[in-house]
Amino acid sequence: MRKLRMSELNRLSANEYKEAEKHPFALVLDNVRSTLNVGSVFRSADAFRCEEIILVGVTPAPTKEMNKTALGATEAVAWLHFDTVEETTQYLRKKNYELWALEQVEGSEKLLEWSISKKSRVAFVLGNEVSGVSNQFLDHCTGCIEIPQYGTKHSLNVSVSSGIVMWEFIKQLKG
Amino acid sequence: MRKLRMSELNRLSANEYKEAEKHPFALVLDNVRSTLNVGSVFRSADAFRCEEIILVGVTPAPTKEMNKTALGATEAVAWLHFDTVEETTQYLRKKNYELWALEQVEGSEKLLEWSISKKSRVAFVLGNEVSGVSNQFLDHCTGCIEIPQYGTKHSLNVSVSSGIVMWEFIKQLKG
Numbered sequence: 001m002r003k004l005r006m007s008e009l010n011r012l013s014a015n016e017y018k019e020a021e022k023h024p025f026a027l028v029l030d031n032v033r034s035t036l037n038v039g040s041v042f043r044s045a046d047a048f049r050c051e052e053i054i055l056v057g058v059t060p061a062p063t064k065e066m067n068k069t070a071l072g073a074t075e076a077v078a079w080l081h082f083d084t085v086e087e088t089t090q091y092l093r094k095k096n097y098e099l100w101a102l103e104q105v106e107g108s109e110k111l112l113e114w115s116i117s118k119k120s121r122v123a124f125v126l127g128n129e130v131s132g133v134s135n136q137f138l139d140h141c142t143g144c145i146e147i148p149q150y151g152t153k154h155s156l157n158v159s160v161s162s163g164i165v166m167w168e169f170i171k172q173l174k175g
Numbered sequence: 176m177r178k179l180r181m182s183e184l185n186r187l188s189a190n191e192y193k194e195a196e197k198h199p200f201a202l203v204l205d206n207v208r209s210t211l212n213v214g215s216v217f218r219s220a221d222a223f224r225c226e227e228i229i230l231v232g233v234t235p236a237p238t239k240e241m242n243k244t245a246l247g248a249t250e251a252v253a254w255l256h257f258d259t260v261e262e263t264t265q266y267l268r269k270k271n272y273e274l275w276a277l278e279q280v281e282g283s284e285k286l287l288e289w290s291i292s293k294k295s296r297v298a299f300v301l302g303n304e305v306s307g308v309s310n311q312f313l314d315h316c317t318g319c320i321e322i323p324q325y326g327t328k329h330s331l332n333v334s335v336s337s338g339i340v341m342w343e344f345i346k347q348l349k350g
Contacts (some may be wrong), residue, residue, distance in 0.1 A: 001280040003312045009279060012327050023325070044335050046326035069332065076327045104184060105176040111342075112349055138176045146350075147342070150198070151221035152187050152251045156338065157244065160219050163335035164342045167286075167322070171343075175286055175322075 017076040025169055026097055028088065028125040030137050031057040032158055037068030040159035042062070044075035048166040054123070055081040056088050069159075089140040097123035099141040101133040102161050104154075105132075108146035111165070116172045124165050126158050128146040184316045184350075190253040195198055197226040199299040200344050201272055203263065204230040205312050208304055215334035219274075221248035223341040228254040229298070231263050231312075244334075264315040272298035272335030274316040276308040277336050282319040286340070299340050301333050 012020060027045055032038055038060055045053055053062060061081050062074035082088040092099060100122055116122065125141060127133030132155075138144070147156060147164055156164075187195060202220055207213055213235055220228055230236060235236060238251035257263040267274060275297055276301050291297065300316060302308030307330075313319070322339055333338075 001278075001282070001315070003307060003313075004279045004281065005309070006329055009322070009324075009329050011329060014327055018328050040332050040335065043328055044327050047324040047331055049325040071328055073220075073328055076297075078208065103176075104179045106179065106293055107176070109299055112346060123191070132178060135178070138178075143193055147222075148345070149184075149186070149222040150224040151222050151248070152186050152189055152192050153218055153246055153248055154181055154186060156219055156222055157215050157334065160215065160335055160338035163331065163339050166230070167339045167342065170323070171287060 014075045020049065023049045023115065023170060023173060024121045024123060025050060025053060025166070026052045026123040027162060028054045028123050028159050029056060029059040029126055030133050032059045032126065033129055034067045035060045036062065036069045037157070037159050039066040039141060042070040042073040043163050044159065044163045045077045050077055050110050050166065052078040052080065054088055054091070055079060055082065063138055085108045085134065085136045092123050094159065097121050099125055099126070101125040101138055101141045101144045102147070102165060103127065103133045103138065103144045104146050105138070105144045108144040111145055111147050114145050116169060120168065129158060133167055182254055187328065188249045191325060193320050195224065198224045198345060198348060199205055199296045200241040200341070201229060202229045202337060203229045203298050203300040204234040205300055205308050206236045210235045210238065210241045211244045212304070212332070212334050216279060216337050217245040217248040217252055218336045219334065219341060220252045221346050225341065226235050228252055228261055230254060230256040230260065231260065235281045248329060251344045260309065260311045267298050272296050274298050274300055276300040276316045277322070277340060278302065278308045278318045278319040279321050280313070280315065283319040286320055286343060291344060297344065299337065301337055
């Protein structure tokens with residue numbers, strides 16, 4: 001089995017990425033603290049051609065440090081920063097996103113059953129590493145998605161969760 | 176939407192995890208360098224109730240440093256270390272795993288189409304952050320799985336890739 005060379009992967013340049021049609025979803029990082037986690041989210045968002053990433057509150061904007069995990073993806077994926085949940089949700093509503101938080105709440109929809117069929121544009125909201133998505137944000141969401149977990153730990157890393165939910169979205173979109 | 180308390184998540188203790196029936200898959204880390212990446216893989220492997228993780232070559236065994244990202248998951252998920260590909264593949268064959276590498280090769284199966292239906296026990300092989308899965312390992316694999324990517328970067332982070340492939344496996348298993 002011959003591994004593909006970089007040139008055979010047919011990736012886009014950052015400029016081509018900006019011009020290209022995006023998949024109809026955004027990511028919202030609600031007070032995510034870790035610069036390296038945010039960088040890793042950018043890298044996956046680039047791979048799945050995310051429309052935009054909204055950084056909220058203390059979530060760091062791209063820096064040189066972030067590039068350790070973003071590997072340049074911050075040059076391709078559009079991003080915005082808002083200080084407050086209120087500003088963020090106003091913006092998302094204007095852009096016709098349906099908001100879904102990744103959170104374990106009473107009555108959350110398990111990702112095994114969640115379906116995008118009637119949701120044309122989705123913003124996935126991911127929360128702080130310790131406290132999760134803020135209650136203030138949850139009030140603006142259509143619902144919560146829960147990734148089923150069968151082990152000892154109470155949650156997944158935020159960059160892993162976002163990767164899984166983006167993959168599931170893409171799979172359903174192309175399916 | 177009320178967030179669930181830790182006690183409502185019904186997670187297992189490390190001892191309960193050891194006794195519990197696992198999902199029929201293993202992860203093989205072929206010369207993965209980053210301790211933090213390996214820790215993050217352990218955390219997700221715990222969540223998806225992986226049978227075992229095989230650490231190969233320079234892939235680090237659990238340490239205190241690894242716990243920054245594993246958060247204790249190394250206490251639950253069984254793991255082994257082998258120095259060579261030869262020892263690793265002998266072990267995996269004995270345990271009847273079918274080997275699938277996550278790698279971009281000529282003729283790789285896209286994860287959009289890959290199906291577990293006839294593969295009862297799967298070992299997913301994940302490679303080094305820079306060079307990917309070694310050619311020596313690829314020779315032992317039934318095939319390669321490729322996560323479709325639509326952006327500028329040539330690959331995903333190894334902990335994100337492993338999370339996506341575990342999720343896809345679980346979804347097909349439960350579907």
